[in-house]
Amino acid sequence: xxxxxxxxxxxxxxxxxxxxxxxxxxxxxxxxxxxxxxxxxxxxxxxxxxxxxxxxxxxxxxxxxxxxxxxxxxxxxxxxxxxxxxxxxxxxxxxxxxxxxxxxxxxxxxx
Amino acid sequence: xxxxxxxxxxxxxxxxxxxxxxxxxxxxxxxxxxxxxxxxxxxxxxxxxxxxxxxxxxxxxxxxxxxxxxxxxxxxxxxxxxxxxxxxxxxxxxxxxxxxxxxxxxxxxxxxxxxxx
Numbered sequence: 001x002x003x004x005x006x007x008x009x010x011x012x013x014x015x016x017x018x019x020x021x022x023x024x025x026x027x028x029x030x031x032x033x034x035x036x037x038x039x040x041x042x043x044x045x046x047x048x049x050x051x052x053x054x055x056x057x058x059x060x061x062x063x064x065x066x067x068x069x070x071x072x073x074x075x076x077x078x079x080x081x082x083x084x085x086x087x088x089x090x091x092x093x094x095x096x097x098x099x100x101x102x103x104x105x106x107x108x109x110x111x
Numbered sequence: 112x113x114x115x116x117x118x119x120x121x122x123x124x125x126x127x128x129x130x131x132x133x134x135x136x137x138x139x140x141x142x143x144x145x146x147x148x149x150x151x152x153x154x155x156x157x158x159x160x161x162x163x164x165x166x167x168x169x170x171x172x173x174x175x176x177x178x179x180x181x182x183x184x185x186x187x188x189x190x191x192x193x194x195x196x197x198x199x200x201x202x203x204x205x206x207x208x209x210x211x212x213x214x215x216x217x218x219x220x221x222x223x224x225x226x227x228x
Contacts, residue, residue: 036217043115043201043219044154087153099217101146101153 003027004088009106012082018075020105022088025069031090033064035073038104039084047073047086078109112137115220117202123226124192132187132223134202140218142205143185147171147198148222154201160185192227199224 005023012018024033034049048055048062050071055062061074075082086105091098118133136143144159156169160179174196176188185204189196202220 041199041222043203043221044217045219046216049216099154099156101155103151103153 003090006105011108012078014109014111018078020073020086023070024090027068027090030092033071034089036087037084080109083109115218117220117223121224125228128192134185135183136204140204140206144203145187146201149198194227197227
């Protein structure tokens with residue numbers, strides 16, 4: 001079973017920030033939070049990951065609460081091409097065998 | 112780099128037939144894995160390999176065999192196809208080097224859509 005809980009779907013207006021929440025209340029101290037997305041049944045694509053500090057890259061920002069029990073993925077200026085299923089995954093670093101994909105959040109960016 | 116490639120893209124089998132799904136990567140990654148994705152669900156790990164000559168079972172290994180004779184290739188064999196194996200199959204690879212957390216991401220192939228009648 002996935003160790004995370006995500007809303008099944010969200011909508012966002014094009015050009016606005018998309019904030020995707022994830023609950024991981026049972027996260028262990030050595031587990032990282034990873035985000036992947038899957039566009040229209042293509043292979044999943046890595047977005048970002050973090051341990052406890054907030055992270056930012058060219059695609060998104062990751063905000064992790066101080067108690068690490070939840071996080072938010074932020075797409076700062078959503079485009080139609082960001083419409084996808086977003087997966088939040090927690091696992092120990094380099095332990096690919098523990099990549100538990102849940103159902104994810106289906107984000108629809110609307111014009 | 113081509114990244115992770117998978118062949119075929121689509122395949123239709125009859126119950127009881129066997130076939131091999133091919134996966135190759137050109138990034139010199141040690142770790143490779145196979146997932147299946149059923150409609151409306153997330154990916155589930157079938158088998159994985161941490162290097163040439165080493166394979167192990169994932170969450171849903173029954174009905175599938177794998178081998179890893181080279182770093183580049185990781186084929187998935189269906190021994191006797193069943194309708195329950197109708198799914199989309201993804202291959203993935205990653206580096207397992209502990210030298211930098213920045214390389215700790217998996218790269219996925221485009222998938223093989225398999226239908227078993």
